[in-house]
Amino acid sequence: ISAGGNHSCVVKNDGTAWCWGDNHYGELGDGQNHQACGLYDCSPIPVQVSILSSVATVSAGNSHSCAVKSDGTAWCWGSNSTGQLGDTTTNDSPTPIQVSGLSGVSNISAGNSHSCAVKSDGTAWCWGSNSTGQLGDGQSHQTCITGDCSPTPVQVSGLLGVVTISAGWLHSCALKSDGTVWCWGSNYHGQLGDSTTTDSSTPT
Numbered sequence: 001i002s003a004g005g006n007h008s009c010v011v012k013n014d015g016t017a018w019c020w021g022d023n024h025y026g027e028l029g030d031g032q033n034h035q036a037c038g039l040y041d042c043s044p045i046p047v048q049v050s051i052l053s054s055v056a057t058v059s060a061g062n063s064h065s066c067a068v069k070s071d072g073t074a075w076c077w078g079s080n081s082t083g084q085l086g087d088t089t090t091n092d093s094p095t096p097i098q099v100s101g102l103s104g105v106s107n108i109s110a111g112n113s114h115s116c117a118v119k120s121d122g123t124a125w126c127w128g129s130n131s132t133g134q135l136g137d138g139q140s141h142q143t144c145i146t147g148d149c150s151p152t153p154v155q156v157s158g159l160l161g162v163v164t165i166s167a168g169w170l171h172s173c174a175l176k177s178d179g180t181v182w183c184w185g186s187n188y189h190g191q192l193g194d195s196t197t198t199d200s201s202t203p204t
Contacts, residue, residue, distance in 0.1 A: 004059075016049070083129075087099065113128055114149075184202055
């Protein structure tokens, strides 16, 4: 189960994914409009995410959602203004679309306007907004009209042996198999935990 910005998602034991709450950008993933909250699109009861089966895990972000299937493929839906769906475009999608070029995925996290995943080989990959270095590869990606972002996954620099990952508002963090924790991106509030308030575009 995962609670996002204004919506929530869960995986049932039959491998189906269900979401509820705000659907302004299609983050519920069923391709429908739900005028159940007055003037705007939302569903106060769970609706089944379309297309997806054999779902292993799901993550609800701010206005998008992502899931990993048992075959190791990654899928995202909802807002895509900064490429956070990872399908090479910046077009929103109310139904799941496969993240481009990513296979063998074991863990995924949808953040505010970026997403991150861990592959079975222990590498970490992120895509979407990179306004504060939250993709973690130390590069600038001027591939979106909104500025620095990557609509396809890029490998997080120097991280191996990653077990799990979490994409936040403007930063990301990962846990390695040796028990160490690494973070990158915005550090305005000290959220990287490295005793500074200096942003870092690579893991620290």
